[in-house]
Amino acid sequence: MAESATVPQISDPPTIRIRPSRGWIAIDFRELWRWRELLYFLTWRDVKVKYKQTLLGFAWAVLVPVGNMVVLGTIFGKVAKLPTDGLDPYLFILAGLVPWQYFANSLSMSSNSLVGYSHLITKIYFPRLFVPLGICIANIVDFLLAFSVLLVMILVMMGLPAATFVLIPFLMLIAMTLALGMGTALSAMNVKYRDIKFVVPFIVQIWMYCSIIVPASLIREKWGSLAYYLYGVNPMAGVIEGIRWCLLHNRMFVEKEGVHSAVEAPWGLMAAGVPMTVLTLVFGLYYFKRMEKMFADIV
Template identity: 40%
Template structure:
């Protein structure tokens, strides 16, 4: 029987605490119950392993910049270099529409959430295979690995956010504060999207290692399909509706509106994006839970 066939939870015993012959207390009651039919995250279990989750996150943060010359400065250099490339290629030569925003401001407003998503998706998709030495030896909630992978890039996002603030200050672009309060909600939407997709890809990667080669190819075109180099409200309505099925277009439109004072996301298109996020998360969790019992055998 695998570790996911049964769920184990702790409960407060209904009877008084009993002392055995050695004098030790046995007040902990362990209840073993069958796994639920519908996939769940088992939040109490995740909370019980919260210190392990933080250990995974801290390990990934340290490994990310280990043995590099500039260290965490890469969190600033990557968005700066990418911004320059986008401004030159898409802004000056391709003349992509920027709406009422300055083009560098428009790009940095889409670049930061997109880079967070790309890093999260890459890490979470490879997380189970990367943690194979742990998965095959000890029990812990396997979902901690993709969850830690989507939390780790938050550190990079926090540092690279200073680049965005610098660009905004240079072009005198500031958010309207009522809308700015919703900015964390759009970042959370990107996190949930990456987590749902990462659950699916991490489980799929255990069986088919082609995933680690296919994901980078997909991520090469994802910024163009999400509206990073152009204003989403300046393209034809037909294409706006097509891009609405990409949750990251909703994230980018909402982030720009909240932080840069851009055009507010269309409620109908945002609803489509939210529906896709829910389906992606539930589908990813279902596939992950159904594949989890075979991780140790296939990895």
């Protein structure tokens, strides 16, 4: 609807049938495609507006993870002396923080998004899914900025990273899918229960300590393989271990029974998180679509 006759791909004016909707409504991908420009504009707006009227602007996307790295690296690496798979503790922490911050920001911003967009939702029709989706896309800009700092640190401290580099987009896709799945569910819940906005920061905080501080190898060593895979049910653990491996570990060698061999890729850990991610996305979209018809009435 609402596309002009000048749009070549739509020839006939559509007939829209408005009916009471019950239960599960399938996602109308054609509708999403028709409105794709709005997704572009919403994303563009989020990026453009985020650092308006700040002195430092996009520098914040870098300063926050670097600041966190200094604090966490000092506490856990230098003071508590937790193992870091033989890596520099600051590098170890930052390699976890960069993907984590993308996930955490996308999650917390999208869970507040529908309420924040209430002026739009009650006044105009558009695919509501674009609200959390736009945020998950817009945050990629911040991620890339923070990631470039991580790269510079790696270049300075360890030299060029290896070809496994190309796996990183796939790992980030897992992080994005998970953020979108949880973001859709939580944003829809937040429309009805404003408790969500208090719960999310708390969860994000705890979750961060569960994902980026302890190396997975330590868990396998101490509690065995079962614990290791259970740890992987948290998809972010796989994503973070995977990114560390892609960037850092595959260029290191460990001594095992007198033989030097390359550090194993955490395939199992990464695989353990995938079903969880898919499940989260399916549930998130299902719940979102089920609640969608009520958004304008109760937001």
